[in-house]
Amino acid sequence: MRVFIILSAVLLIAAGCSRRSVTPLTGRDEGSRADNRYDYILSEALRQKYVGDLNEAATLFEKCIEIDSSRAVPWFELAQMYSAAGMGSKSVQYASRAARLDPGNYWYQLASGSLFTQYEMKDSAIIYFRRALKADSQAVEVNGILAGLYAEKGETTKADSLFRLIDRDGALTPDMSLMMIYGLINQNKLNEAAASTEALLGRSPEETRYRALLADIYYEEGKKEKSDSIYRQIIEGNPEDIETQLIYLMSLVNRKEYSGISVFLDNVFKSDIVERERKIAIAQRLAGDSVFVMDNTAILLDGLMVLEGRYPGDEEIMSLRPGVYEAAGMKDEAVKRLEEIVREIKPGFWFRERLLILYADLKDYRKMYDLASVYSRENNRSLLGKIYYAISAMELGEYEVADAELKKALILAGNNDEIRVQVLSMTGDLKYRTKDLDGAYAVYEEALSLSPDDPLLLNNYAYFLAEGNRDLKKALKMAEKVMETEGTNPTYMDTYAWVLYKMKKYREAHRVMNAVFEAGGERDPELLEHMGYIKKALGDCDDAIVYWKESLEKDSSKKYLEEEILKCTAR
DSSP: OHHHHHHHHHHHHHHHHHHTTOOOOOTHHHHOOOOHHHHHHHHHHHHHHHHTOHHHHHHHHHHHHHHOTTOHHHHHHHHHHHHHTTOHHHHHHHHHHHHHHOTTOHHHHHHHHHHHHHTTOHHHHHHHHHHHHHHOTTOHHHHHHHHHHHHHTTOHHHHHHHHHHHHHTTOOOHHHHHHHHHHHHHTTOHHHHHHHHHHHHHHSTTOHHHHHHHHHHHHHTTOHHHHHHHHHHHHHHOTTOHHHHHHHHHHHHHHTOOTTHHHHHHHHHHOSSSOHHHHHHHHHHHHTOHHHHHHSHHHHHHHHHHHHHHSTTOHHHHTHHHHHHHHTTOHHHHHHHHHHHHHHTOOOHHHHHHHHHHHHHTTOHHHHHHHHHHHHHHTTTOHHHHHHHHHHHHHTTOHHHHHHHHHHHHHHHTTOHHHHHHHHHHHHHHHHHTTOHHHHHHHHHHHHHHOTTOHHHHHHHHHHHHHTTOOHHHHHHHHHHHHHHHTTOHHHHHHHHHHHHHTTOHHHHHHHHHHHHHTTOOOOHHHHHHHHHHHHHTTOHHHHHHHHHHHHHHOTTOTHHHHHHHHHHHO
């Protein structure tokens, strides 16, 4: 960040020089006046730039290049204009061309380096800054920029060498000093970092950020008492200063020392001085810390509601509270808040998508269906909307709707094989539910051709083959393949056992299902039902009845098991 600030300032200096018409004209631009037409158009282009007609100026500068592309000035002028217009790639292209045409021009090299830095092309930036330094060896600030770039790239030896050179010349600015200190910290040279910070404090003893930095270095060194002492002094000396409170707050967050944080958090969030972006960064940092969320849920939620009140309608801020509810295990509250936002504020699509996911997680298919039906129409290109609409429709028995949405989802998936496999798998499930067995198997085959090792796909296909008593050898082969990699998953183990049962391999099936329950696997109604049938096949009706009764208790819709229980009882 500090490097960026310095570079921004450098760019302004370069641009300012151009506006004051002191940009050095060297080489042909300085000596050649043979082409009067070129000179006239260049003069007019500069005039148009100064009076504010930038479109006309740009047209004329481009005309200059058409006349003579070997002259640097129009390239440089256009680079500045394109940069101001946010046309990054063109700006870099034109600035570097000017720099190559006039390698001895300090400003051209500086501007090119600055632009390359701005667009995260550090290696190229370094080349041009080194050329700038060659053009003007007294430009100490360029050494500082180079040092910062080397530090960012992790080339600490080069960075240290330049920082020490600047320091020896007595030209090390506070910003450069800070860059050097952070470089030392990154290298874990904490003693040197502390000494450099103490020297910085010696020049500016009242500068709070330097004192806080020293406190943080002491903390990293394990000198907690010295660190705490400095922070106490900072707070006591500036009890009402919000920037001081912010510094202390961030220190507590970084240390994960959350006791006493609520007062500072409240003050910072209510402040008119602290920027919105900094508040959001703090909130996101805390919301992303699961330990803090679990232990301080109420404090964080109160703070987020303060932010919502300060910035009404800000979607980035509104997205935070539902996430905290989820992290704290309060899914019902997350749903309630998202419903409020969707109903009252009508925000961007993210909120509805998040709500759909929560409805699915809670198996609230009616609400999921109602929301997805509207959302799918409003955002016709949303793949997620189509999929969740289809899922809810399938669960509610609206099979025609599910089929239509899955067809749309498949189109939206395009050439993304991973998504196509998911949609095809769901389509296979749908066809199975609607008794289109041949259609279901055909879809599964298509999906397997795209992802032959997908465990969920293999599992579902194997299960449906077993249910239909179709190609059981193939079903067994697929189930065994899943077991090779997912052998501890109760659902997959159940499928494997069920295939064995259908093949009349009852003892093997019992061994697999027994392993599920002995391992403490979830006593799912489906698994319990299957174990009942296996027990019955082995001649143990008493145990079969126990499993079926438990399955019925967990899922009352399995009324057909009552008949199975009666049959077993009658024996």
